[in-house]
Amino acid sequence: xxxxxxxxxxxxxxxxxxxxxxxxxxxxxxxxxxxxxxxxxxxxxxxxxxxxxxxxxxxxxxxxxxxxxxxxxxxxxxxxxxxxxxxxxxxxxxxxxxxxxxxxxxxxxxxxxxxxxxxxxxxxxxxxxxxxxxxxxxxxxxxxxxxxxxxxxxxxxxxxxxxxxxxxxxxxxxxxxxxxxxxxxxxxxxxxxxxxxxxxxxxxxxxxxxxxxxxxxxxxxxxxxxxxxxxxxxxxxxxxxxxxxxxxxxxxxxxxxxxxxxxxxxxxxxxxxxxxxxxxxxxxxxxxxxxxxxxxxxxxxxxxxxxxxxxxxxxxxxxxxxxxxxxxxxxxxxxxxxxxxxxxxxxxxxxxxxxxxxxxxxxxxxxxxxxxxxxxxxxxxxxxxxxxxxxxxxxxxxxxxxxxxxxxxxxxxxxxxxxxx
Amino acid sequence: xxxxxxxxxxxxxxxxxxxxxxxxxxxxxxxxxxxxxxxxxxxxxxxxxxxxxxxxxxxxxxxxxxxxxxxxxxxxxxxxxxxxxxxxxxxxxxxxxxxxxxxxxxxxxxxxxxxxxxxxxxxxxxxxxxxxxxxxxxxxxxxxxxxxxxxxxxxxxxxxxxxxxxxxxxxxxxxxxxxxxxxxxxxxxxxxxxxxxxxxxxxxxxxxxxxxxxxxxxxxxxxxx
Numbered sequence: 001x002x003x004x005x006x007x008x009x010x011x012x013x014x015x016x017x018x019x020x021x022x023x024x025x026x027x028x029x030x031x032x033x034x035x036x037x038x039x040x041x042x043x044x045x046x047x048x049x050x051x052x053x054x055x056x057x058x059x060x061x062x063x064x065x066x067x068x069x070x071x072x073x074x075x076x077x078x079x080x081x082x083x084x085x086x087x088x089x090x091x092x093x094x095x096x097x098x099x100x101x102x103x104x105x106x107x108x109x110x111x112x113x114x115x116x117x118x119x120x121x122x123x124x125x126x127x128x129x130x131x132x133x134x135x136x137x138x139x140x141x142x143x144x145x146x147x148x149x150x151x152x153x154x155x156x157x158x159x160x161x162x163x164x165x166x167x168x169x170x171x172x173x174x175x176x177x178x179x180x181x182x183x184x185x186x187x188x189x190x191x192x193x194x195x196x197x198x199x200x201x202x203x204x205x206x207x208x209x210x211x212x213x214x215x216x217x218x219x220x221x222x223x224x225x226x227x228x229x230x231x232x233x234x235x236x237x238x239x240x241x242x243x244x245x246x247x248x249x250x251x252x253x254x255x256x257x258x259x260x261x262x263x264x265x266x267x268x269x270x271x272x273x274x275x276x277x278x279x280x281x282x283x284x285x286x287x288x289x290x291x292x293x294x295x296x297x298x299x300x301x302x303x304x305x306x307x308x309x310x311x312x313x314x315x316x317x318x319x320x321x322x323x324x325x326x327x328x329x330x331x332x333x334x335x336x337x338x339x340x341x342x343x344x345x346x347x348x349x350x351x352x353x354x355x356x357x358x359x360x361x362x363x364x365x366x367x368x369x370x371x372x373x374x375x376x377x378x379x380x381x382x383x384x385x386x387x388x389x390x391x392x393x394x395x396x397x398x399x400x401x402x403x404x405x406x407x408x409x410x411x412x413x414x415x416x417x418x419x420x421x
Numbered sequence: 422x423x424x425x426x427x428x429x430x431x432x433x434x435x436x437x438x439x440x441x442x443x444x445x446x447x448x449x450x451x452x453x454x455x456x457x458x459x460x461x462x463x464x465x466x467x468x469x470x471x472x473x474x475x476x477x478x479x480x481x482x483x484x485x486x487x488x489x490x491x492x493x494x495x496x497x498x499x500x501x502x503x504x505x506x507x508x509x510x511x512x513x514x515x516x517x518x519x520x521x522x523x524x525x526x527x528x529x530x531x532x533x534x535x536x537x538x539x540x541x542x543x544x545x546x547x548x549x550x551x552x553x554x555x556x557x558x559x560x561x562x563x564x565x566x567x568x569x570x571x572x573x574x575x576x577x578x579x580x581x582x583x584x585x586x587x588x589x590x591x592x593x594x595x596x597x598x599x600x601x602x603x604x605x606x607x608x609x610x611x612x613x614x615x616x617x618x619x620x621x622x623x624x625x626x627x628x629x630x631x632x633x634x635x636x637x638x639x640x641x642x643x644x645x646x
Binding site (some may be wrong): 009065066067068095108136151153154155158161165168169172176211219220222226228229231232233244251252253254255257258259260261263264278281282283284286287288289291292296300314317318319320324328335337340341345352353354355356357358361362366368369372373375376379383400 | 443534538544548549556572605623626632641
């Protein structure tokens with residue numbers, strides 16, 4: 001019975017087993033395929049036709065301390081923005097004007113999460129949205145709330161610089177006022193400026209000309225202005241002692257200003273008739289053309305005294321060495337640190353940096369001008385105290401890891417750093 | 422009035438330049454003043470060119486010493502001026518830039534002006550050697566320090582410096598000449614440069630304030646009589 005029943009049953013059971021096996025096989029294959037699909041998802045997007053996920057948390061804020069033409073946008077990139085899956089290929093930023101027309105502002109690379117919208121209209125309202133791009137498909141973010149551009153009149157990012165300017169500027173004005181009231185101010189001797197009279201006297205004794213070079217920059221350089229103010233004092237002596245002065249210049253504006261300066265000095269010395277426009281001549285704006293011309297003048301005319309005062313570049317050493325080779329007494333001064341060693345090496349006296357700017361006040365001896373030098377000293381004192389404090393704070397912090405020292409160092413760093421946008 | 426108007430302009434523009442640095446809406450205005458300077462400088466160029474021609478023509482006519490060089494100067498001036506102004510030998514029409522390759526102006530500039538400038542610049546090396554010779558004499562204590570520092574830096578920049586001190590053990594490698602050279606440049610030299618720069622910055626502020634407040638007026642040709 002069992003055997004008889006088992007025969008057809010065994011056939012049924014066999015097909016059932018095979019069916020079941022096939023079913024499990026199919027399910028297994030399906031599960032395997034499904035698992036494989038899951039694995040594929042980590043390297044490529046499942047369906048390139050499906051748009052990528054949009055960016056989220058899009059925020060628009062008025063840019064701080066600007067003239068009202070900038071808005072800052074920040075967002076969280078699309079979750080499909082991962083190089084491994086090659087999802088997002090970039091972003092586009094759009095602005096919607098008041099008339100509702102969208103306008104593309106920028107194309108950004110994948111990974112971007114901020115953008116500064118510039119050149120917008122002051123006191124105008126804008127809305128923005130960001131489009132995440134994939135291969136031929138894209139998705140838009142939600143629109144930002146309307147944001148208004150606001151103009152700020154003061155850039156408070158520069159508060160520290162403003163404070164320092166007020167302190168130093170205030171100190172200079174206070175000392176000028178003090179000097180005006182008749183208080184005697186002590187100013188240390190500057191050897192290079194003490195030698196000006198001696199240098200002019202030498203030219204007088206030798207009967208040779210004085211050569212005055214005001215650098216190679218134009219009137220918009222404060223060093224050129226400093227050189228012209230010193231020229232005024234030198235020219236007064238030149239007029240008094242009746243010495244010849246030669247001043248070849250490389251800028252035509254400097255030529256006209258120098259002529260006015262010398263003319264005024266000759267008038268001040270009571271010798272306006274002795275003034276000639278030919279004392280100042282334009283040569284060329286070309287740097288080395290100018291150097292060649294001035295070197296030629298030095299070699300031909302052999303001046304007794306050479307003044308090299310102003311902004312100089314590579315030509316400084318050529319000029320100073322040529323002057324030295326003709327035996328001239330040389331007084332040089334510049335605010336370009338890279339050229340100072342050349343002047344120190346080749347000239348008799350060198351006005352180092354600030355001394356060039358102090359020269360006119362020093363030579364004039366006018367109380368108000370001297371007062372400005374004292375105010376400048378306040379700035380130097382502040383700088384010295386800040387440098388010493390900063391060094392001490394950083395050193396103590398590195399030795400003790402004390403948070404208080406770090407705070408002092410950080411504060412000093414903030415105080416003397418110009419913030420950028 | 423001849424002094425007051427320029428002084429008034431100086432004071433106004435000076436204060437505006439300071440304020441515009443701290444005020445974003447005025448920033449563009451401050452930049453515009455720089456543009457005005459360029460415009461004025463262009464007009465002043467005619468004064469300069471005129472002066473150059475007058476001086477050399479005078480020298481030529483009166484046969485002053487070295488008048489022969491004035492011919493070269495005047496010839497150079499007028500040929501360059503004509504090439505630039507009338508676009509002589511310019512490829513294409515008048516709208517082509519005067520510095521376009523193949524133009525007479527570009528040819529003169531690249532084949533005459535630049536090589537002459539480079540020649541002058543190349544002479545600098547010889548002047549450096551001559552100045553260094555005089556500067557690096559141990560005349561006093563300071564000059565001796567300068568001489569030693571220069572010696573270490575020069576040696577440190579050459580392979581010879583490395584070879585000379587390669588025997589120094591690693592624990593004392595700071596004594597190797599190249600390391601000493603780096604230390605001199607990055608510590609005492611940098612500190613000195615910064616000190617000078619701070620002084621320069623303050624000097625500029627002080628000088629600028631004297632100009633803006635009208636205390637310093639020599640550059641305007643002030644009558645000090």
